[in-house]
Each structure stands twice: as structure tokens, then as C-alpha cells.
Amino acid sequence: MPTAASHLFKQRVPAALADRDLKAAMDKAQDGFIGKREQAVSQYPGFEALRELGREIKDHTLAHLDFYLDRYERQVQRNGGHVHWARNSNEARTIILDLCKRANARNVTKGKSMVSEEIGLNGALEESGIAVHETDLGEYIIQLAGETPSHIIAPALHKTKAQVSDLFHAKHQRYGFHQRLTEAPALVNEARQVLRRRYLDAEVGITGANFLIAENGSNMIVTNEGNGDLTRTMAKVHIVTAGIEKLVPTLEDATVLLRLLTRSATGQEFSAYTTLSNGPRREEDPDGPDEYHVVLVDNVRTEMLGNEFRSMLRCIRCGACMNHCPVYGAVGGHVYGWVYPGPMGSVLTPLNVGLEEAGDLPNACTLNGRCQSVCPVNIPLPDLLRRLRRRQHETGLDSRYSRAALRLWTALAARPALYRRAMQWGAVAMKRLAGRRGRLRRFPLAGGWTRSRDMPAPAGSTFQTLYTLYKEGRRR
Amino acid sequence: MSDHAKPPRVGLFVTCLVDLFRPNIGFASIKLLEQAGCEVDVPAQQTCCGQPAFNSGDYDATRRIAKQVIEVFEKYDYAVGPSGSCMATMRAHYRDLFEDDPPWLERVDRFGERVYELLSFLTDVMGVARVDAGFAATATYHDSCSGLRELGVKQQPRRLLESVSGFRLQEMDDSEVCCGFGGTFCVKYPEISARMVTDKIAAIEASGADTLIGGDLGCLMNMGGRLSRLGKPVKVYHTAEILADMAGGPAIGEVDAE
Ligand code: SF4
Numbered sequence: 001m002p003t004a005a006s007h008l009f010k011q012r013v014p015a016a017l018a019d020r021d022l023k024a025a026m027d028k029a030q031d032g033f034i035g036k037r038e039q040a041v042s043q044y045p046g047f048e049a050l051r052e053l054g055r056e057i058k059d060h061t062l063a064h065l066d067f068y069l070d071r072y073e074r075q076v077q078r079n080g081g082h083v084h085w086a087r088n089s090n091e092a093r094t095i096i097l098d099l100c101k102r103a104n105a106r107n108v109t110k111g112k113s114m115v116s117e118e119i120g121l122n123g124a125l126e127e128s129g130i131a132v133h134e135t136d137l138g139e140y141i142i143q144l145a146g147e148t149p150s151h152i153i154a155p156a157l158h159k160t161k162a163q164v165s166d167l168f169h170a171k172h173q174r175y176g177f178h179q180r181l182t183e184a185p186a187l188v189n190e191a192r193q194v195l196r197r198r199y200l201d202a203e204v205g206i207t208g209a210n211f212l213i214a215e216n217g218s219n220m221i222v223t224n225e226g227n228g229d230l231t232r233t234m235a236k237v238h239i240v241t242a243g244i245e246k247l248v249p250t251l252e253d254a255t256v257l258l259r260l261l262t263r264s265a266t267g268q269e270f271s272a273y274t275t276l277s278n279g280p281r282r283e284e285d286p287d288g289p290d291e292y293h294v295v296l297v298d299n300v301r302t303e304m305l306g307n308e309f310r311s312m313l314r315c316i317r318c319g320a321c322m323n324h325c326p327v328y329g330a331v332g333g334h335v336y337g338w339v340y341p342g343p344m345g346s347v348l349t350p351l352n353v354g355l356e357e358a359g360d361l362p363n364a365c366t367l368n369g370r371c372q373s374v375c376p377v378n379i380p381l382p383d384l385l386r387r388l389r390r391r392q393h394e395t396g397l398d399s400r401y402s403r404a405a406l407r408l409w410t411a412l413a414a415r416p417a418l419y420r421r422a423m424q425w426g427a428v429a430m431k432r433l434a435g436r437r438g439r440l441r442r443f444p445l446a447g448g449w450t451r452s453r454d455m456p457a458p459a460g461s462t463f464q465t466l467y468t469l470y471k472e473g474r475r476r
Numbered sequence: 477m478s479d480h481a482k483p484p485r486v487g488l489f490v491t492c493l494v495d496l497f498r499p500n501i502g503f504a505s506i507k508l509l510e511q512a513g514c515e516v517d518v519p520a521q522q523t524c525c526g527q528p529a530f531n532s533g534d535y536d537a538t539r540r541i542a543k544q545v546i547e548v549f550e551k552y553d554y555a556v557g558p559s560g561s562c563m564a565t566m567r568a569h570y571r572d573l574f575e576d577d578p579p580w581l582e583r584v585d586r587f588g589e590r591v592y593e594l595l596s597f598l599t600d601v602m603g604v605a606r607v608d609a610g611f612a613a614t615a616t617y618h619d620s621c622s623g624l625r626e627l628g629v630k631q632q633p634r635r636l637l638e639s640v641s642g643f644r645l646q647e648m649d650d651s652e653v654c655c656g657f658g659g660t661f662c663v664k665y666p667e668i669s670a671r672m673v674t675d676k677i678a679a680i681e682a683s684g685a686d687t688l689i690g691g692d693l694g695c696l697m698n699m700g701g702r703l704s705r706l707g708k709p710v711k712v713y714h715t716a717e718i719l720a721d722m723a724g725g726p727a728i729g730e731v732d733a734e
Contacts, residue, residue, distance in 0.1 A: 013667055326654050330671045364665050366658025366672075367531060368621035383572070389533030398533065402660065406529060410537040413523040414544065420520070423496050439704055439729055448663035452670035453701030456497060456729035463490050463499035467518055470503070 001089040001299075002120040002148070006337030006349055006358035016331040025160045026329050029151075033323035036267025037374065044263065054260045055377045057253045058314035062305060068214040068247045069296070075217025079279030081292035089119035092297045096121060096206070096239060097128055099293055103237045105130055105203040111221065111228040112136035113208025114152050114317060115241045115297055117339045118352075121206070133198040135227035137191055144171050150333030150341060153265050153319040158332045161187075195227070205235035205289070207277075209242035210261065210316070211254040212294070218278050219294070220254050222262065222271040229275050238277065238289035244296050245313040257316055260376035264318040300351050308387055312347050314377040321371035321381060327364055336361060343371035343381045350388050355397050362388035424465050427458040484602075486514040487549045489557035489566070492524045493693040498728060501693060504720035505558045505594055511720075512602040514554075521548045525562040530569060531659055539573045542584070546570070550587050554601070558594045558716050559692050560623020561659075567591040568626045593623050594716060595691060599632040606639035609721035613711075616648040616685035618676070618699065620692035624652060633691055633715045640718055648683035650676075657698035673702045680710060688712045693728075700729035 005012075016022060041047045061068055073083040086092035100108060108130055110116065122132045122143075134143040138155040142148065145167055149155030156164070161184060168187055169180045175194050181187050207228050211220040219240050221228045232238045248254050262268045281288030304313055322328045322342025333341035338349045338358065346361035355362075362385040371381045392398045412419045434440050434457030441454055449455060486509050494501045502518070509516045526541035545566060549555040557563050567588045574581040598604040617637070623629035637643060656662060656672025676699055680688055688703070688710055690696050700712035711727035 010665075013665070017667055017671055326656070326672050326675075327665075327668055330668050330675075364661075364668065366621070366654050366656065366661045366669075368654035368658070369625040370621070370652070370654065373625055386531060386533065389531070390535055391533070393533035393535075402532060402664070406532050406534055406537070409524070410526075410529050410534070410541065413526070413529075413541050416521045416523050416544075419523045423492070427496055438726070439701075441705075448666035448669075449701070451666055452705060453673070453698065454704040454729060455701055456697055456704075458497045459499060461499065463495040463502040464518075464520060466499050467502065468520075 002339065004338040004353040004357050006353065006361060009335055009337060009360035009364065012335040013331055016335050021160050021163060022158055022332050025158050026332055029154065029157045030323055030329045037264060037320060040263040040267040040269065050256065050260060051376055051378060054257050055314060057248060057256060058377050061247055061249060062310060062313050065244065065247060065305065068249055069244060072212055072214040072217060072247060076279065076294055079217050081279040081294060084293060084295045086295055086297045088299055092119040092295055093121060093124040095295050097124060099237065099239055100125065100130055100204050103203050107131045107133065107201040108204045108206060109133045109135050109198055109202040109231045109235060111207035111231040112139050113241050114339060115208055115243050116206065117149060118299065119297060133202065135195055135231050137188060137225055140191055140195065141167065151319060151322060152317050152340060199230045199234040202235045204237045204239060205231040206239045206241060207232050209240050209246050211248050211257060212242055212246045213251050213254050214247055215250045218276045221275050224272040226273045229273060232277050232289065233287045236289055237291040240294045242296060244298055244301050261316050261318050264320040264374065264376040304351060309351060309384060311379050312384060314379055315344055316377060318376055320374045320376065324370045324374050347381060347384045355388065355392050359392060359397055420464050423462045427460055427462050430458050431460040483513050483515045484553040486516050486554045486556050487552035488516055488518045489522060489555055489562060490518060491557055491559045491562045494558060497697065498693055500722060500725065501558050501714045501716050504716040504722045507720040508598060508716060509556065512598055512604050519548050525565045527562060527565040528659060530565060535573055542570045542573055546583065546587050553590065554597065555591045556594055556597045558714060560593045560620050560627055560629050561692050561694065563591055563593040564622040564626035593627050593629055595633040596627060596629050599635060607636055607719045609719055610641040611718050611723055612642035613687040614644045614646050614685050615687035615689050616646050616680055616683045617651060618655060618688060618690040618695060619652045620690055620695045621654050623691055629691060636719050646683050646685045648679045650679050655695045655699050657695045662698060673698055677702055677706065686710060689715050689718060691715050696728050704729045
């Protein structure tokens with residue numbers, strides 16, 4: 001597992017907020033994603049019903065996951081492939097490294113896979129002297145820049161076009177591309193030319209999975225670049241990495257989720273490439289790998305299956321929650337400090353790396369609920385974040401300051417008479433403090449508020465005090 | 477409702493922010509509810525809905541407060557308050573606290589059905605279609621998150637605002653995007669909150685409106701406080717104040733001239 005830097009969240013926020021390139025990139029990306037999704041959803045009248053169906057399919061599969069995993073494994077074996085079970089990232093890396101070594105791999109091509117990020121695969125392969133070539137354009141860009149993904153479907157979302165142009169100009173010279181390109185199509189074309197050679201060199205191709213289909217052992221991946229197809233067909237060995245929650249019972253079920261996925265992710269009715277791979281090349285097949293392996297990763301998934309976070313396993317990794325999250329939009333994906341950013345990452349990261357490490361993530365949220373409202377499988381993300389706060393509170397991991405403030409407030413709230421007096425006292429005190437300005441530019445204990453906002457002064461009497469007078473007046 | 481039926485008895489949940497910062501919203505709520513034919517009472521035993529504790533993960537403390545709220549308010553036909561966020565806590569979330577306590581869960585559910593945010597209560601339950609009020613302004617409306625997403629408050633306030641004479645609604649872009657308040661969020665993550673409210677102010681300004689209206693005082697204080705810090709002339713009022721024709725005094729965060 002890659003080491004987490006989630007404990008640095010608060011520390012890294014100011015720099016992220018001050019980064020103008022980041023702001024430009026984030027604003028553009030979020031506007032684009034939000035608008036496209038909205039349009040796609042409005043053009044699909046039954047979208048809410050489809051969402052409900054998607055949720056049901058996922059819940060049903062999760063309730064019988066053992067059955068479907070077993071069925072899937074048998075189907076893959078019938079198709080001539082192999083299924084490997086990895087309890088954690090370490091086991092997953094070992095399995096994949098062994099497979100690569102057996103194939104005498106020097107070069108590996110990779111399609112986009114967040115699970116491979118989760119298990120820290122690239123680093124492990126490179127340490128063993130195997131060159132890893134990311135083939136998804138976004139992944140390729142961040143690999144070239146030596147960075148990590150900041151978004152689960154658009155890994156280089158945080159970069160502006162100008163930054164990509166600089167990067168390619170600096171790094172592509174050695175392949176004979178000396179001209180600085182500034183237009184997107186030209187940049188894409190140059191990357192294509194560099195990548196094309198990689199497919200020919202690679203002994204192993206590694207892809208992720210969008211859906212693993214139990215009834216026939218198929219793996220479905222969706223891409224817009226076709227890189228997944230080349231990755232899986234050109235190399236002798238195709239390895240699929242996936243979390244165990246990727247299972248769906250039937251091809252029909254996968255198509256329901258596919259309709260939800262593409263609309264929620266990029267606002268497309270259908271992605272440009274939807275690829276099914278079933279196993280190694282059969283005699284009658286024109287192409288395909290000699291070997292086909294699926295590495296199923298657990299990490300904390302079985303644990304989640306049995307606790308209050310099960311609904312998070314419905315996630316189909318569309319990215320809509322982060323696209324619509326104002327906090328993610330403000331700070332970008334990197335400050336979250338681990339593999340998965342945004343709302344879904346704020347749930348998954350603490351569950352994977354611990355609340356000690358990632359305690360800020362569930363708190364850095366206004367619980368505004370927009371994420372859940374666009375989540376194609378209706379995951380109650382705000383509720384899950386609140387449940388993480390509860391864990392934090394119950395294990396004493398919340399800050400001492402906020403504990404004390406909370407205790408004071410709840411003690412007051414439980415004593416109505418005292419509460420009324422305290423509020424009245426507060427109303428008078430704050431009005432005095434504000435003086436004739438009528439607002440507070442500074443206020444004890446509320447520095448966070450007054451640094452960027454005034455605090456309106458109370459009128460000097462609470463509602464309850466005035467209401468008592470008002471009632472007396474009415475009686476008279 | 478027929479004229480002969482007994483008027484519904486409403487317990488007004490004032491909310492702690494209105495109690496402390498803006499009593500006018502409480503009185504405006506009383507006026508609107510009475511105009512709609514309700515018998516209004518404001519129990520003195522009320523304090524807070526428990527949301528600060530709930531959102532901080534302290535379920536035990538919230539449970540204690542929730543029981544107190546229910547004991548005070550369940551005797552009314554309805555519990556109504558001028559805040560989407562407090563009323564959503566009571567209506568939608570109290571039940572999360574009693575998952576393991578069936579007798580209380582039943583009581584919570586019976587109570588929850590009768591909890592309403594003010595504007596949706598007036599329109600959806602009492603059938604109010606228009607008000608007798610005047611307020612000359614070009615105003616923009618911010619949809620506070622809890623009311624919008626947890627209680628479905630969207631068209632109700634707009635419909636009533638349309639009947640205010642002299643009032644023109646000018647929608648802003650992204651009216652459904654969070655203003656960055658988020659209760660304790662705004663003091664725990666002040667920089668992120670500041671960015672969010674700054675973006676919100678930009679949207680308000682771009683709309684060209686001279687007045688900002690909303691249904692949750694927390695959000696209004698957040699946006700109003702930022703407007704005031706930036707020296708912007710936009711005035712801020714709670715929907716209830718406009719509808720009750722009680723927006724004659726200083727706006728939220730504005731200096732009282734007396
Ligand atoms: S949580 Fe929902 S919205 Fe977010 S990535 Fe997963 S499926 Fe998409």
C-alpha cells in the first residue's frame with residue numbers, strides 16, 4: 001500500500017488554495033463534468049429508477065458475494081484463466097510480481113486501475129527492475145510528472161493544458177519530439193506515438209476492471225482511448241487487478257450499471273470503448289493473450305461487508321461525488337493524501353489507513369449532501385462520514401478542544417433554564433463587544449470565523465426574553 | 477382545512493441561532509403560522525436540536541438532547557421551525573440514534589412525521605399560496621443544503637416570495653451549491669470555508685441582486701458576514717422576515733440605526 005499523507009491534510013490546504021493553476025484546472029474540470037452529467041441525466045427520463053435498480057443489483061450482489069465470487073472463479077477457470085486471491089496489498093503485489101517474473105517481463109503496459117494504485121503496484125514492479133508504462137493518457141501524464149492521480153477517472157485533472165504542454169516538451173525530446181505543442185489534439189497525438197511503441201515491447205499487460213461478471217467470467221472495462229484493448233491483447237500475459245466488490249451477477253446487470261457509470265462519470269451515453277475480456281486466446285481467436293490472470297484484492301472489503309460501511313462497497317468509481325464536491329473542488333485531490341480523494345475517498349481512506357492517519361478527512365466536509373444526490377448507487381456518503389466521526393469520538397480521536405466545546409454546549413442544552421440565561425447573557429455581552437459597528441470583526445474562540453467574515457451582533461435580547469414580554473403584552 | 481376544524485397546534489422550534497442573533501425571524505414565523513390559521517406556542521423548555529453534537533459524532537449526547545426535544549414537542553400537532561438544517565436533524569436523523577431502541581424508535585418516527593421546516597409547512601401542509609407583504613428588491617435565493625436535499629425545500633419559498641409585492645427573484649448560478657458554513661466546519665477548516673463562501677459571494681454578485689434571501693440563519697450569517705467583510709452592499713434577510721412583512725429593520729449583519 002502506498003504510504004498515506006492524510007495526516008498532512010490541514011497543513012497542505014493553504015498551499016493548495018493558493019495554487020492558481022490548480023484553481024483554474026479544478027474550476028474548468030468541475031464545470032465540465034457537472035454540466036455534462038446534468039445533460040446526460042436529463043436526457044434519460046428513467047434515470048432515478050435506473051439508479052434504484054443499480055443500487056439493488058449492488059446490494060443483492062454484496063449480500064451474496066461469496067456465492068458470486070465462487071461462480072465467477074469457476075467461470076474464469078472454464079475459460080482457461082486463473083483467479084488469484086489477495087487478502088491485502090502485500091499479497092497482491094507478490095502475486096503480480098511472480099506472474100511478471102514467470103513471464104520474464106522487462107516491460108509492462110498498464111491500463112487505468114485504481115486498485116493498482118491502492119496496492120502500490122508500480123513502485124513494486126519498478127523496484128524489481130520492470131519498466132511500467134501507463135497507457136491511459138491521464139495516468140501517462142502523471143507518471144511522466146512523477147505524481148499520483150488526483151481524481152479516480154481523470155488522474156491528471158489537476159493539471160492545466162499549459163502544464164501538460166511544458167511536461168511533454170521537457171520529457172518527449174528524447175523520443176525525437178522537439179517541437180512544443182500547445183493544442184490538445186496535437187498533445188494527445190504525440191503521447192499516442194510514444195505509447196504505441198510500448199505496446200509492442202510489453203510482455204505483460206495489466207488492466208483494471210469495471211465489472212466482473214459472475215455468469216460468464218467476463219471482465220468489462222470502459223475507456224475512451226482504446227488503450228485498455230491494446231494493453232490486454234498485445235502482451236502475452238494479461239493480468240486483471242480488481243477489488244472483490246466489482247462483481248455483478250449477469251451481463252444484463254453490468255449493462256444497467258454501465259448506463260449509470262458513463263452518464264455519472266463523463267455524461268456520456270456510452271464510453272468510446274467497452275471491452276469484454278474472457279480469458280486467454282482460443283484457437284479460433286485472431287488475437288489475445290496466452291495467459292489470463294485475475295488478481296482479486298480484499299484489503300478492508302470483507303470487513304466493510306460486515307459493518308456499517310457496507311453500502312460504500314456499492315461504489316462503481318464514477319467520480320461524480322468528487323466532481324460535485326465543493327471541498328474537493330477547492331483543494332484538489334492530492335491533499336487527501338492517499339489513493340482515493342473526495343467524498344468516497346474520505347470514507348475509504350480512514351477505513352484503509354486508519355482514523356489516526358486520516359482523521360481530518362471525514363471532518364473536512366459540510367455534510368451538504370450533494371455527493372449522495374448524484375451518486376449513481378445512492379451511497380449515503382454524508383451519513384458514512386458522520387459514522388466515521390462517531391468512531392473518532394468514541395475512541396477519543398477527536399481533538400481535545402472540540403470535545404471540551406461540545407461538552408459545554410451539550411451540558412447547556414440539557415438544562416433549559418440555565419441555557420436561557422446563558423443565551424441572554426451572551427446576547428448582551430456580544431452586543432456590547434460589537435459596540436456601534438453592529439458586527440464583530442474579532443470574537444474570542446471564533447477566530448476561524450472572523451478571519452474572513454464579520455459576525456453579526458445579536459440584538460441584545462434573545463428571542464425567548466422578548467417572547468416572554470410579548471406574551472405578557474398580549475395578555476394585558 | 478374547514479373553518480370549523482380545530483386549528484392545528486404548532487410548537488415553534490426557534491433554533492438557537494435565531495434565539496441569540498435574530499429574534500425577528502422567530503416573530504415572523506409566529507406571524508406567518510398564525511396567519512395560516514395555526515395556534516402557535518413557543519415552549520420555553522426548548523434549547524438546541526442537538527445537531528452540533530450529532531455532526532461531531534457524539535451520538536450519546538445527541539440522544540439525550542433528542543429525547544428532551546421530543547418530550548417537549550410531541551404534545552403539539554406539529555413541530556415547526558425556520559431552519560431546514562435543524563428540522564432535518566429532527567425529522568430525518570433522530571431515528572439514526574435509536575436504531576437499537578425499538579420503543580423509542582417508534583416514538584421518534586411518530587414525532588418525525590410531524591416535524592416541518594417553516595416554508596414547506598406553510599405551503600405543503602397549510603396550503604398557503606400567497607402572502608400579504610411588500611418588499612421592493614431584486615433578490616436572489618440561496619438553497620441551503622439540508623432543507624433542499626433532506627426535506628425537499630426548493631419551490632415552496634420561491635412560490636410564496638413571488639406573491640410579495642415589489643419583489644423580483646433573480647436566480648444566481650449554483651444556488652444549490654453549499655455556502656461553506658457547515659456548522660463547526662467553518663471554524664475547523666476556515667480556509668476552505670472562506671474559499672467556498674467567497675465563490676458564493678461571486679455568484680450572488682454576478683446575479684445582480686441587491687438582496688440575498690435564504691431559509692437558514694447559519695448560512696445567512698456566513699454569507700452576510702463575508703459580504704460585510706468585503707464591504708458589499710447586498711442585504712441579507714431570512715425568507716420568513718420578507719413573507720411576514722417584517723423586513724423593515726436592519727438586515728442580517730447590518731448596524732441597527734437606533
Ligand atoms: S461514491 Fe458514488 S458517486 Fe462517488 S465514485 Fe462511488 S459510485 Fe461514484
